[in-house]
Amino acid sequence: MIKINGLSKSYENNIDVLKDISINIDDGEIYGIIGHSGAGKSTLLRCINGLEQYNSGSLTVDGQEVSDLTGKELRVFRKNLGMIFQSFNLLERKTVYENVALPLQVWREKGNRKKEKEEISKRVHELLELVGLSDKLKSKPKELSGGQKQRVAIARALALNPKILLCDEATSALDPKTTKDILMLLSDINKKLGITIVIVTHQMEVIKEVCEKVALIDGGKIMAEGYAKDLFLNPSVPLKKFLGDEEEDEILPNEGVNIKIFFNGGVSKDTLITSMARELKIDFSIVWGKLEKFREDVLGSLVINLSADNKEKVENYLREKNITWEVL
Numbered sequence: 001m002i003k004i005n006g007l008s009k010s011y012e013n014n015i016d017v018l019k020d021i022s023i024n025i026d027d028g029e030i031y032g033i034i035g036h037s038g039a040g041k042s043t044l045l046r047c048i049n050g051l052e053q054y055n056s057g058s059l060t061v062d063g064q065e066v067s068d069l070t071g072k073e074l075r076v077f078r079k080n081l082g083m084i085f086q087s088f089n090l091l092e093r094k095t096v097y098e099n100v101a102l103p104l105q106v107w108r109e110k111g112n113r114k115k116e117k118e119e120i121s122k123r124v125h126e127l128l129e130l131v132g133l134s135d136k137l138k139s140k141p142k143e144l145s146g147g148q149k150q151r152v153a154i155a156r157a158l159a160l161n162p163k164i165l166l167c168d169e170a171t172s173a174l175d176p177k178t179t180k181d182i183l184m185l186l187s188d189i190n191k192k193l194g195i196t197i198v199i200v201t202h203q204m205e206v207i208k209e210v211c212e213k214v215a216l217i218d219g220g221k222i223m224a225e226g227y228a229k230d231l232f233l234n235p236s237v238p239l240k241k242f243l244g245d246e247e248e249d250e251i252l253p254n255e256g257v258n259i260k261i262f263f264n265g266g267v268s269k270d271t272l273i274t275s276m277a278r279e280l281k282i283d284f285s286i287v288w289g290k291l292e293k294f295r296e297d298v299l300g301s302l303v304i305n306l307s308a309d310n311k312e313k314v315e316n317y318l319r320e321k322n323i324t325w326e327v328l
């Protein structure tokens with residue numbers, strides 16, 4: 001488990017890049033950290049893997065305070081953290097096989113060289129099969145597409161069986177289809193190997209696609225945090241700002257009553273709206289709405305405007321159907 005509590009960090013210029021960050025990332029979770037460029041996401045990721053020191057607060061990984069680790073301890077700790085990047089960071093002069101084998105060679109246990117070679121070969125073949133690149137063993141990175149390069153980087157990051165995989169804008173250089181494929185691969189790896197995955201991104205599609213939990217970071221602070229589904233269903237003001245959504249209250253009619261109905265995927269909006277109108281025999285208009293596909297569900301909310309006399313009827317109806325609503 002990654003536990004971050006009251007963490008702050010500044011670089012030499014003394015400007016706080018991370019301010020009082022507190023989040024917990026559970027084992028086996030896919031956790032997204034989203035924010036605009038310069039928000040502090042990469043810095044936070046580098047604090048997690050011990051590449052950056054923090055000024056105050058605590059950051060523990062499986063109970064170990066990362067800033068206390070030095071020398072060999074820190075190297076062993078990092079072995080348990082795989083990392084992938086936007087720019088793939090492959091060695092251009094080495095083949096796919098050699099790139100994936102590299103961490104295994106660095107960490108090999110000295111002994112019988114022939115056996116060692118066989119073990120490395122077996123592991124590299126396994127890893128390349130996992131990422132779907134068994135046929136590219138001998139290719140050089142320049143002969144691969146962006147998505148294939150990222151697959152190689154993923155195989156290399158998994159070589160030493162890490163418990164955690166850190167992804168820094170890993171899909172930002174890829175087209176939407178390849179992004180989706182890479183995210184599916186990460187999701188698969190998370191399920192098959194039980195690895196905790198932390199994804200830093202500025203792309204909301206990434207969060208929507210695979211993250212169970214998400215933290216929105218802006219100006220070095222956590223502005224929203226929680227289950228991705230809940231945040232999409234009822235986004236807070238900072239998240240709306242990030243998404244570029246308008247504030248619905250600014251465009252709502254002043255007459256009558258405005259009721260916001262939340263759709264959490266359990267009920268179809270069409271069925272609810274039409275059956276409510278039919279069963280209650282009332283008129284209302286839909287004055288605002290935002291519904292989005294979120295994995296298998298459609299999530300979001302609609303605001304209806306109705307006359308004050310019908311408010312109670314509608315509230316009773318929604319209560320009966322177990323629907324969440326809010327009078328604006």
Ligand SMILES: Nc1ncnc2c1ncn2[C@@H]1O[C@H](COP(=O)(O)OP(=O)(O)OP(=O)(O)O)[C@@H](O)[C@H]1O
Nearest residue numbers: 011012013017035036037038039040041042043044
């Ligand atoms: N080594 C450094 N020395 C001084 N300032 C730094 C250093 N690295 C990052 N910063 C500053 O810290 C802030 C956060 O940078 P960081 O790279 O963590 O943001 P980010 O959210 O990952 O953005 P991006 O997606 O553009 O990389 C920025 O203002 C950046 O200029």
